[in-house]
Amino acid sequence: MAGGNETEVLTALHVLEYPYKRSVGPVIGRFLTGLRDQKIEGIRASYGRVLVPPVEYDPQTAQELSEFVDVGPGGVVTTWTWLAEARSNNPLQKPFAWALIKLDGADTALLHAVDAGDEANMMTGMRVKPRWRAERTGHILDIECFEPEA
């Protein structure tokens, strides 16, 4: 029988996965439905501010919100971080930037990926536009990523 000290130590891939579904509600639901049609909608909140992505209730007054506003499709990077090594669940399988993007007509910024090729091409204040997927399902990744405006 094997002695205590000569055991080969094993290693194995262990995957923990939960296939969650969530109901999105009327406001995010409309936002996602819009994405499927290549349309980006925000919602008008107090003081005339336009929130993107839209929310059901005003963050300041808690009033129910209902006035949808078309925004984008282009926008401005307000802050970003470069990801040198993409992970398997990232929207792009190459180096890219996570960025907050304030779409034209919006007062808040949306988090998304920016495919800039190289970190040197990223700049706060740069203009970007969405790259749409050909097959869209009503999901935030119907926008594959944003890319620098030509």
Next chain:
Amino acid sequence: MGDPVEIIQTPIRLEYNYTPGVARSRFLMGLAEGKILGERCARCHKVYVGGGSGACARDGIPMTDVVELPHVGTVTSFCVVNVPFAGATIEIPYTSAAILLDGADIPLNGLIQEIPADQVRMGLRVEAVWVPDEERGPTGDSIKHWRPTGEPDAPIDDVLKRMRADA
């Protein structure tokens, strides 16, 4: 246009490189050979199986005395699963049980089959049913399930007493 979006899938996935450590590696490699290996503490003489840290939980010393255990034991507690869940591979209802092998002082977890779920009980004597030799590997799946031996039930109070830390 299509229907409005009401539900989205938001899967969460974490990938780990799992290293079982020395004791559990030895246990798993024993399963690959059709053996159930435990280890005995040199101080308290308790026999652990299932591969913990490789150290006695009570005395805190490494356990190097490897013990081959029989493939027969007693159900000490169990749970009947009636609720289906994603990723389940067994038909419900099924019974998951803690099984104290003869000669061990800590139970192993196993699946009880070949008996209706509502007849599983504490004290039930069970034996391991292995997968065919060529399908065995360093995994808990090498033991397909546990089935009743047909022996009379073990006196459960005596069995439970064996697992007490002060026994």
